[in-house]
Amino acid sequence: MIYIDGHHVVGAYTLKEADGTFRIVKCKSGPHTGFEAVVERLGHAQxxxxxxxxxxxxxxxxxxxxxxxxxxxxxxxxxxxxxxxxxxxxx
Structure with a gap:
């Protein structure tokens, strides 16, 4: 989901990887900070x-x-x- 509030954008999504783990991406962007993303991986690879x-x-x-x-x-x-x-x- 992505939320836009004026000049600020905040979003996140989850992706199931081929090895069975999940990738969670949280991102935000603003006029003073630019684009920032935090990526997490959950689970154990098969x-x-x-x-x-x-x-x-x-x-x-x-x-x-x-x-x-x-x-x-x-x-x-x-x-x-x-x-x-x-x-x-x-x-």
């Missing part, structure tokens, strides 16, 4: 999810000629689906 261990049917014996860049040792995901996935870029 560990990233682990995907695949080479047993997904895309390994060496899947008919792709070697491992074909599929399967293998798996990997770790540190972020969820990005906003680019819904905008038709690259696919």
């Amino acid at each position: 560990h990233p999810a682990h995907y695949g261990h080479g047993h997904g049917g895309h390994g060496e014996d899947s008919g792709h000629g070697g491992n074909g860049g599929h399967g293998g040792s798996g990997g770790s995901s540190y972020v969820g689906k990005t906003h680019w996935g819904n905008q038709g870029h690259g696919h």
Whole structure:
């Protein structure tokens, strides 16, 4: 929410981060102080999810000629689906 009173602006918002924590931003602005923001983080970050261990049917014996860049040792995901996935870029 943002409140405007003449030359002074005061506002705050809360954002849920991808790691499960919450970011709280409180800000204010005035003609003599300029823009000021205080950022807090609440909660404990969660560990990233682990995907695949080479047993997904895309390994060496899947008919792709070697491992074909599929399967293998798996990997770790540190972020969820990005906003680019819904905008038709690259696919």
